[in-house]
Amino acid sequence: MLEIKNLHVKLEEEDKQILKGVNLTVEAGKVHAIMGPNGSGKSTLSYVLSGRDGYEVTDGEASLAGEDLLEMEPEERAAAGVFLAFQYPVEIPGVGNMTFLRTAVNAQRKARGEEELSASDFLKEVRAKAKTLKIDADMLKRPVNVGFSGGEKKRNEILQMAMLEPKMCILDETDSGLDVDAMKLVSEGVNALRDEGRGFLVITHYQRLLDHIKPDVVHIMADGRIVKTGGPELALEVENNGYADILAEGV
Amino acid sequence: MALADRKQSETEARLATLTMPEGGCLAEARKAALSRVQTLGLPGRRDEYWKYTRPDTLTAAEAPTAAVFDAGEPPMFSEFDRIKIVFVDGVFDADASDELALEGISIDRIADICAKDIHWAKDLYGVLEARGQTPVARPLAALNTAFAQDGVAIRVTGTPSKPVSLIYRHASEDSDAILHHVIRVESGATATILENGPAASRFNKCMEIDVADGGSLHLVRAQGRDHERRAATHLFARLGTESVFKSFTLTVNGVLTRNEAVIELIGDDAVAHIAGACVGDGDFHHDDTVFITHDAVNCESRQVFKKVLRNGATGVFQGKILVKEGAQKTDGYQISQSLLLDDDSQFLAKPELEIYADDVACSHGSTSGAIDEEGLFYLRSRGVPHAEATDLMTLAFLAEAVDEIEDADIAANVVDRLEGWLARRR
Secondary structure, eight states: OEEEEEEEEEESSSOOEEEEEEEEEEOTTOEEEEEOOTTSSHHHHHHHHHTOTTEEEEEEEEEETTEEGGGSOHHHHHHHTEEEEOSSOOOEEEEEHHHHHHHHHHHHHHHTTOOOOOHHHHHHHHHHHHHHTTOOHHHHHSEETTTOOHHHHHHHHHHHHHHHOOSEEEEESTTTTOOHHHHHHHHHHHHHHOOTTOEEEEEOSOHHHHHHSOOSEEEEEETTEEEEEEOTHHHHHHHHHOSHHHHHHHO | OOOOHHHHHHHHHHHTTOOOOOSSTTHHHHHHHHHHHHHHOOOOTTSGGGSSSOOHHHHSSSOOOOOOOOOSSOOTTTTSOOEEEEEETTEEOTTTSOOSEETTEEEEEHHHHTTOSOOGGGGTTTHHHHHTTSSSOOHHHHHHHHHOOBOEEEEEOSOOSSOEEEEEEOOOTTOEEEEEEEEEEOTTOEEEEEEESOOOSEEEEEEEEEEOTTOEEEEEEEEOSOSSOEEEEEEEEEEOTTOEEEEEEEEEOOSEEEEEEEEEEOSTTOEEEEEEEEEEETTOEEEEEEEEEEOSTTOEEEEEEEEEEETTOEEEEEEEEEEOTTOTTOEEEEEEEEEESSTTOEEEEEEEEEEOOSSOEEEEEEEEEOOOHHHHHHHHHTTOOHHHHHHHHHHHHHHHHHTTOOOHHHHHHHHHHHHHHHHHTO
16 A cells, blocks of 8 residues: 655755655555654654655655655645645635535545535535534534634544545544543544555554554654554553663664 | 926826716716816826826826627626616616616616706715815816716615616727716615626726715625726715625726725714725736725724735735724724735735724734645645645635625625636636
8 A cells, every 4th residue: 555665855945854764564454653752754754745845855765556656746645545634734714614625525536537526415425424523513614624622623634534535544643632532532533434445654652542543553763764663562662661762772 | 286297288188088078966066076186187106195006097198998808707796686787888878777766776877967957966976075085185086076977876765675786898999988976875774786897998987975874885896807907996985873884896807906995984883894805917906095084983994905916916005094083982904915826926005094082993904925835735635736725725815805795695606706717717
């Protein structure tokens, strides 16, 4: 599914290397978690995969289902199946949540040569999915993320993910700003999307999210590289002992 | 004081091309207006009030030509049930217009009023325009009062069941139209007026609006569908106690547009909202110049102007809130913002407050900036193509101005049209 080989990335505006040779394969149907201390390059990896400006790939490859992601515009990556749930979802005053979501769904369908969803079919689907995420109708009518609480923003991200049905879901510290109840709700939304055809890359600092979204594989990232890979027990090890021992081994 | 030679000769050259309609109850007002033009002289680039906009083509003896534009789409507001009053190159078109009759409103042509000795419009024609000549001279408005070929006098006495729609059509490449409308909203009456169309190669329009106590008027106009026209419009409004006047103007296309609004709140608890949204490309130059005077207690005014500019287009905003002594509890709000889609476009703004009362809440702000890249990336990361995402962001930027339109259906019509225009320019 997602193949990252020897990925090197630097910031465009300053001569600072952030990713220094990331190698990662996420298989369809699997949940991979990436943990690591601040500044290790986790968010950069998610931005580079989704096509954000400001980063220069100096070496390496990244592909999804055999398609070269690095050659694509952000919207093409989305249509190819990449979805990034942002750590800090952007507020866009003046753009209605529903208008945006419908535009996005239909733009992706169009890009894939599929028929666009009618207004009524879209409404039916979005209402059903919003209900399971406890998103009320009023929130759907409001401008994108404007005035949403941290929990509402994250639920909105998961709603978008559910509507867009991506192949590869990247969750960038989705747990930040969430209380226990909201985390449970968001995790349930994510778990409902788990299936054989979809891969997940869950970026997090803490084990607690992984209590709800059980990973198949856990990676530890430090200084722009993946320094250790293991099973779910690796996250517990981090939770109990911190990163120091692992980093000492890795280096 | 004598006018500078150049200004005088330019003014005389322009006046020589015009013929004042004769006789009737408006004759006196026309003569007084002509005298104002002769005293003030037509505006030139050296006039402070025209610092950001070149008035040459608006004041030249002959109008520059403008190709007649056929968009191949129905004009704005076509789907609404309304009374249509059509002017082609500034001339009333009886065949294309509806019968000017509806309960709660009376409508007369200015051309017909010229033939009458008595008409209610006599008390309004040229009156608010003359008041609006201070503290800043507006000679193009005085020129209009003196020489307007036609227009309508609308008196609202009740609540008409549908809007009055003033439709301007452009048929000749060298047309030079001057229209003057007067509108009187009687106490407790309420109406909506729609305006749309390109009007002429060069258009000079003046609208005087008097809203009596408790009256309410909503004006929505769309200046678009054409590429090359030049227009100078003036809106003079006087608001009585607990009256409401809301105006929204959409401008797309046109080489030069100068829209002036001069609003006086003279009755307590009056409300005036003046809003505008424009989208311009290339040699588009759009100027909103607004002067709002608070002269009564507890009044509210809002100025909301948004401009989207690209490919070297220029936007101008000059807005002033004057709060006179004694106009306590004034709530004045003024915002003018432009979205510059490239480095070649520019926005020139001169926001002003002048306050002589001590218990008021007045705010103003003016910004120009680029599109929010974070927001753009967010939309694109969900699969919305770059151009479509830019349009969504653009519409979002304009939303605060469009929200000033009270009627949801009309607002939706404006948004639909904007979406279409933006999509075609991708």
